[in-house]
Amino acid sequence: MFFEEIRKDLVTTGNENNFPMFGSGRIVTFGITALAGLIRDIIRTVGLEKGSTICFRYGYEAGIAQALVVMEHYNFKSPDEFLKICETLKTMSGIAHVEFENMELDEQGKLVRFNGIWRDSLEAYIWQSQFKKEYSGPVCIILSGMLSGYTSAIFGQEVLVEELVCETQSHRGYCSFEGRPLSGWGIEVSHFQAGLILENLEDEMTRLRTELRQAWDDMERQKSEIADLKQRFKMPGDPDIIYRSPAMAKILHLAEKVAPTRSTVLLQGESGTGKEVIARFIHRYSSSAKDPFLAINCAALPANLLESELFGHVKGAFTGADLDKKGLFIEAGSGTIFLDEVGDMPLEIQAKLLRAIQEKVVRQVGGVKEIPVQARIIGATNRELKSMVGEERFRDDLFFRLSVFPIEIPPLRERREDILPLARHFLTRMNSDHPGFFPKTIRLMEGYDWPGNVRELENWVEYAVILSGKERIRPDHLPLDMNRSLANPIKLLATDLPTWSELEKRYISYVLEQTNYNKSRAARILGMGNSTLWRHLKENDETNHPQGSPPNSSFAHDLNDKMKL
Ligand SMILES: [Zn+2]
Numbered sequence: 001m002f003f004e005e006i007r008k009d010l011v012t013t014g015n016e017n018n019f020p021m022f023g024s025g026r027i028v029t030f031g032i033t034a035l036a037g038l039i040r041d042i043i044r045t046v047g048l049e050k051g052s053t054i055c056f057r058y059g060y061e062a063g064i065a066q067a068l069v070v071m072e073h074y075n076f077k078s079p080d081e082f083l084k085i086c087e088t089l090k091t092m093s094g095i096a097h098v099e100f101e102n103m104e105l106d107e108q109g110k111l112v113r114f115n116g117i118w119r120d121s122l123e124a125y126i127w128q129s130q131f132k133k134e135y136s137g138p139v140c141i142i143l144s145g146m147l148s149g150y151t152s153a154i155f156g157q158e159v160l161v162e163e164l165v166c167e168t169q170s171h172r173g174y175c176s177f178e179g180r181p182l183s184g185w186g187i188e189v190s191h192f193q194a195g196l197i198l199e200n201l202e203d204e205m206t207r208l209r210t211e212l213r214q215a216w217d218d219m220e221r222q223k224s225e226i227a228d229l230k231q232r233f234k235m236p237g238d239p240d241i242i243y244r245s246p247a248m249a250k251i252l253h254l255a256e257k258v259a260p261t262r263s264t265v266l267l268q269g270e271s272g273t274g275k276e277v278i279a280r281f282i283h284r285y286s287s288s289a290k291d292p293f294l295a296i297n298c299a300a301l302p303a304n305l306l307e308s309e310l311f312g313h314v315k316g317a318f319t320g321a322d323l324d325k326k327g328l329f330i331e332a333g334s335g336t337i338f339l340d341e342v343g344d345m346p347l348e349i350q351a352k353l354l355r356a357i358q359e360k361v362v363r364q365v366g367g368v369k370e371i372p373v374q375a376r377i378i379g380a381t382n383r384e385l386k387s388m389v390g391e392e393r394f395r396d397d398l399f400f401r402l403s404v405f406p407i408e409i410p411p412l413r414e415r416r417e418d419i420l421p422l423a424r425h426f427l428t429r430m431n432s433d434h435p436g437f438f439p440k441t442i443r444l445m446e447g448y449d450w451p452g453n454v455r456e457l458e459n460w461v462e463y464a465v466i467l468s469g470k471e472r473i474r475p476d477h478l479p480l481d482m483n484r485s486l487a488n489p490i491k492l493l494a495t496d497l498p499t500w501s502e503l504e505k506r507y508i509s510y511v512l513e514q515t516n517y518n519k520s521r522a523a524r525i526l527g528m529g530n531s532t533l534w535r536h537l538k539e540n541d542e543t544n545h546p547q548g549s550p551p552n553s554s555f556a557h558d559l560n561d562k563m564k565l
Contacts, residue, residue, distance in 0.1 A: 096121040
């Protein structure tokens with residue numbers, strides 16, 4: 001039976017918690033590093049012998065559990081088939097490539113013995129990395145336990161799998177093992193079972209408890225440090241501000257500092273970087289959070305309308321002014337007025353704005369009274385205000401009044417760490433049940449330059465959500481424009497930050513593809529001799545692509561996919 005079939009049969013998703021499941025149990029995935037650390041800590045804490053027992057028992061229980069799932073799904077007649085599945089499961093779970101050989105049964109069909117080997121054992125790897133030369137016996141203990149548990153379950157009697165020679169001892173590239181019923185090893189069942197139970201762990205437990213208490217104290221300290229950092233970098237309950245980048249953390253730190261003051265703030269940054277979000281943040285954490293936050297786009301209105309929007313007008317001031325209008329400065333009270341695209345404000349209005357900020361009075365259009373105002377001003381612009389001052393398109397006195405506390409918001413492409421959290425945030429907001437993005441899509445999004453910044457990202461996520469329906473978002477669910485503008489293949493080659501040699505490999509593949517697999521041309525472009533290129537290809541097993549046909553390796557295939565998007 002093939003890997004894929006078994007996977008489909010036994011590994012499912014979509015239970016109510018949306019976890020991947022193996023049979024009816026949850027699958028947990030964590031990297032080798034964590035497991036290696038766990039094994040190391042166990043051995044170092046309780047010693048090799050007890051540590052091995054713990055590992056063996058863990059494997060034994062896992063083996064039985066796996067066998068139960070398999071037996072529930074498949075009704076095989078011969079143990080052979082169960083062993084085949086076991087091999088596949090071991091590969092699937094990243095433990096080792098196991099191969100059973102020479103199974104011997106007696107006349108009654110009872111197990112006598114089986115042999116086999118496993119390659120690329122996870123434990124051998126872990127031991128070599130964690131313990132170096134400290135121990136030279138067989139080390140694949142969890143794996144032995146797993147096979148013991150699994151085969152005990154399928155043969156219906158206690159089977160013990162012993163590692164005969166471990167890869168770590170022989171350096172021949174694999175470990176060999178043998179499995180026999182306990183009687184075949186001359187072991188009493190009761191003795192075996194007792195061996196699985198740990199005794200005299202009291203002392204260790206006491207020590208462990210002390211260490212645990214220590215760890216708890218550390219954790220408490222870390223928690224309060226984290227809370228501290230959160231306080232500094234992210235305001236509680238602020239779901240609008242999504243970021244992971246240090247750049248945004250710094251900006252929020254500045255915003256938080258300036259919020260409780262009444263200072264005028266100037267937010268600078270490209271369109272769509274979220275200037276209004278920061279302005280609202282400042283307002284929300286100011287002393288006048290309960291007063292209105294009023295936003296106006298200074299580029300969207302002609303001068304006379306903008307003037308009456310900002311400062312109000314009296315009835316009859318101009319044709320169509322049938323009623324008095326207060327204007328934002330008066331309506332805001334001691335709240336905040338957000339002047340978006342303030343750089344586009346006509347010069348004559350700039351003079352009136354300066355007066356409102358400087359003297360804290362406004363005069364309504366057509367009015368005679370000076371009305372006192374106290375609103376705080378937050379300006380925003382995507383232009384170089386300073387150079388506009390030089391060109392006399394922006395008043396220098398107003399510029400200095402506005403830029404008391406300037407905050408520069410970097411474009412999204414300069415804080416790529418924020419792309420994924422933002423994309424996930426928008427996705428969840430649009431459809432909380434959506435299954436998410438394919439890794440390839442994420443790589444694409446993280447490699448894209450986002451000229452329209454956060455707003456563009458938000459739009460594209462919305463587009464992709466509509467197009468993908470209930471499916472995970474693939475690259476072809478993204479708008480064509482975005483796929484097309486991913487024209488910088490080097491950036492694309494390096495989006496996932498590969499190692500230098502991996503990047504080299506990818507680049508060689510890319511050049512080959514571009515030259516239609518003409519190796520001499522490719523070598524010339526790469527600045528290497530034909531034989532050097534040939535060596536590279538041989539190392540990566542890419543020597544056999546006929547002219548013009550696509551490469552075969554999965555890497556080049558993947559790359560090929562990317563380039564065709
Ligand atoms: Zn081994």
